[in-house]
Amino acid sequence: MTAGETWRQTIAKAEILLSEGEANEDISGIADAVSAFNAALKLASRSEAPLDWAKTQSRLSAALRALGARIDDPVMLHSAMTACDHALEIYRVDATPEDWARTVALLGAAQVVLGERDSDPAWLSAALNSYRLATRVYTREAAPADWARMQRNCGAVLSLQGERMGDTTSLRDSVDHYRAALDAYSRQESPIDVAITQNNLGQALRVLGERDRDRGCLAEAVAACRAALAVYTREATPVEWAMASTNLGNALTALDDLGSLEEAVAIYREAIAVLAGPARLQQRAIARYNLKRAETRLSELRQSQSDHRQ
Secondary structure: OOHHHHHHHHHHHHHHHHHHHHHOOOHHHHHHHHHHHHHHHHHOOOOOOHHHHHHHHHHHHHHHHHHHHHHOOHHHHHHHHHHHHHHHOOOOOOOOHHHHHHHHHHHHHHHHHHHHHHOOHHHHHHHHHHHHHHOOOOOOOOOHHHHHHHHHHHHHHHHHHHHHHOOHHHHHHHHHHHHHHHHHHHHHOOHHHHHHHHHHHHHHHHHHHHHHOOHHHHHHHHHHHHHHHOOOOOOOOHHHHHHHHHHHHHHHHHHOOHHHHHHHHHHHHHHHHHOOOHHHHHHHHHHHHHHHHHHHHHHHHHHHHHHHHO
């Protein structure tokens, strides 16, 4: 077997480990993927097989980012960015445009995790720039699915900026990016992508509505979350269903009326029942906290209504 054949087998194994590890939230599986990509890197000489070397660096970055995000390791996240930088020493927008754009987007993904982890606006701005740079290749005409993904990624970064920095302009820009992505996804008949984007849109609209005290915006947030739940089901996608349900509960709670709060309480309880097990401890704790807030506010409104009747 030649070195090239061995490299192809090794990197294919690494891709399987990464895909399965991410799908199953298996940290040890993702760590094995990192090891496999590092092994593949030793089989691809930069001088003799530069494109193989660059591909391995790019895919190693994805694995390092996936693992670093899950174990909260900033050194690993910086290593992910370094691997992207190495790949971009070979990839050029004019010579290898798709590989270049894919790697730039991976760089943005690592920058987002660091920005969110450290509450660092500089990293979030860098991620936004990376995603926008990738659209030099990922145009709506030539690569509509990738273009839509970059719009959604930009929306996520802008939403983070808006939430962390109290910047309503970023939140409005986030909403615009999510709606642009939705328009593209609806044309592609991609229901899961529509659901992900609707759920994200619902969160951005809810935060914006709370900031601006805009019930119309909050009603749009509820509608977006319901649209996500038209795709997610408790049976087929229980975790996604529970997270989107929690998001809907948050939007209903923000509307702050008796009927909306009653629905929110019921939704939170159903979501908590699905978010079982140690892997979902954090999400379950957040849902329980939100449930308690909604129950307290509902009790206050019922008491106020009772007092007015007396």
